[in-house]
Amino acid sequence: MLFTFVSAILAQDGSIYSRYGLGELSSAYSARRAGFGGLGIALADNQNLSSMNPAAWNGITMTRFEGGLSTDMWNVSDQTSNAKYSNIRFSGFMIGIPLQRDYGLTLVGGMVPFSNVSYDVSHVRTSDVLGVDYTINYVGSGGLSKLFLGTTYRLPFDWSIGIAYEYYTGHIDYDSRVVFATGSNYENSNYKQNNLYRGLGVNLGVISNNIATFFDVKAFNEFRLGFALNKIAALKTDNNSLAISSLGSATLDYQLVDTKIPDRISAGAAFRIYDNYTILLDFVSQDWGKYTFNDEYSSFLNEYTKYSLGFEYKLRDVQLRTSTLEQIAWRGGLSYESSQYSINGEDVDGYSIHAGLSYPLEFGNTIDLAIKYSTRGKTSNNLVEEKLIKMYFSMSIGEFWFIRQDK
Numbered sequence: 001m002l003f004t005f006v007s008a009i010l011a012q013d014g015s016i017y018s019r020y021g022l023g024e025l026s027s028a029y030s031a032r033r034a035g036f037g038g039l040g041i042a043l044a045d046n047q048n049l050s051s052m053n054p055a056a057w058n059g060i061t062m063t064r065f066e067g068g069l070s071t072d073m074w075n076v077s078d079q080t081s082n083a084k085y086s087n088i089r090f091s092g093f094m095i096g097i098p099l100q101r102d103y104g105l106t107l108v109g110g111m112v113p114f115s116n117v118s119y120d121v122s123h124v125r126t127s128d129v130l131g132v133d134y135t136i137n138y139v140g141s142g143g144l145s146k147l148f149l150g151t152t153y154r155l156p157f158d159w160s161i162g163i164a165y166e167y168y169t170g171h172i173d174y175d176s177r178v179v180f181a182t183g184s185n186y187e188n189s190n191y192k193q194n195n196l197y198r199g200l201g202v203n204l205g206v207i208s209n210n211i212a213t214f215f216d217v218k219a220f221n222e223f224r225l226g227f228a229l230n231k232i233a234a235l236k237t238d239n240n241s242l243a244i245s246s247l248g249s250a251t252l253d254y255q256l257v258d259t260k261i262p263d264r265i266s267a268g269a270a271f272r273i274y275d276n277y278t279i280l281l282d283f284v285s286q287d288w289g290k291y292t293f294n295d296e297y298s299s300f301l302n303e304y305t306k307y308s309l310g311f312e313y314k315l316r317d318v319q320l321r322t323s324t325l326e327q328i329a330w331r332g333g334l335s336y337e338s339s340q341y342s343i344n345g346e347d348v349d350g351y352s353i354h355a356g357l358s359y360p361l362e363f364g365n366t367i368d369l370a371i372k373y374s375t376r377g378k379t380s381n382n383l384v385e386e387k388l389i390k391m392y393f394s395m396s397i398g399e400f401w402f403i404r405q406d407k
Helices: 054-059
Strands: 063-077 082-100 105-126 133-154 160-180 189-207 220-232 235-245 248-260 264-273 277-287 303-313 329-343 346-362 365-376 385-399
Touching (some): 054 105, 054 133, 054 160, 054 189, 346 385
Antiparallel strands (some): 082 105, 189 220, 235 248, 303 329, 329 346
């Protein structure tokens, strides 16, 4: 009904498709990751903390703080109307502490967004039976966040494994209302539903040794494979439904139910060529067709997949005479996403182009910037086309902690 009634898109600041499931999924919280496609499953960067693969933390040499913001600028269209809007969001923070550098033993914790729900859709109609004009309005807000604490370890033969224990929490509010025209004899009414979520999960990751050592190619400096598995236990969900009319308000239902989130599987490859050039190939899959709320499946959800190709140029041999401009790291990427949404029998697919850079402040510290342009959906078959420009700003600050002094 939501997509059947769309004719005027109003003051939302997220995706209209976030009505279904748990909303829009987050993958890249930092500008560094967003610059080359948002994933980097096999990239073990000693100046960046990954939220996708805990095994990537094994190369951290300094205690590292990261945090940032993102801003979205949307252009949303259906067959009859068009709207533009924007927002600014806190994109999370992480801290990583190397405990034993020789073995890649690192402790990492933080909080990052998991999903976001934000839409506001209205449709003005005239009832042939009642003979009055009225507006149907659908509003949704909220989302889930993920708090985690994990560690990584470098095995013999240079393989790395990592594990992160996660706690998911958040709430999503839905509001559907009918507003009659001024002067009507009919009273307005609305229906509200509030879901409060909490539960545990685990993220397991592995990154291979340098496979490039098996090839006698001078330009081929490094080649690693990465894998990650994210499993989430059923989230305990407080579900509260409320009806409001001219007679007052009444709680229709209050119950504790389970929300089951499907496993997420990630895989990737990282190639380093001529020491300064890195190419990334990544894949993520999560079958949201298996998502259930109170043991009920959603007909609007199916399998989510994302493919990305990323590139990074970063000068690694930094000397005293190296200028600041030469130390800037440049990134770019392309990605294709088959989203978890399936509306009116149509899959909602999207394409994105990414770019970004890291500007050095001093040794180990950077300001990271990235921009992403994406488009998905279409205006036919009562669907919505969304075009998004998303900009990321983050900082990565490194300090030496727990260094034993030689005597």
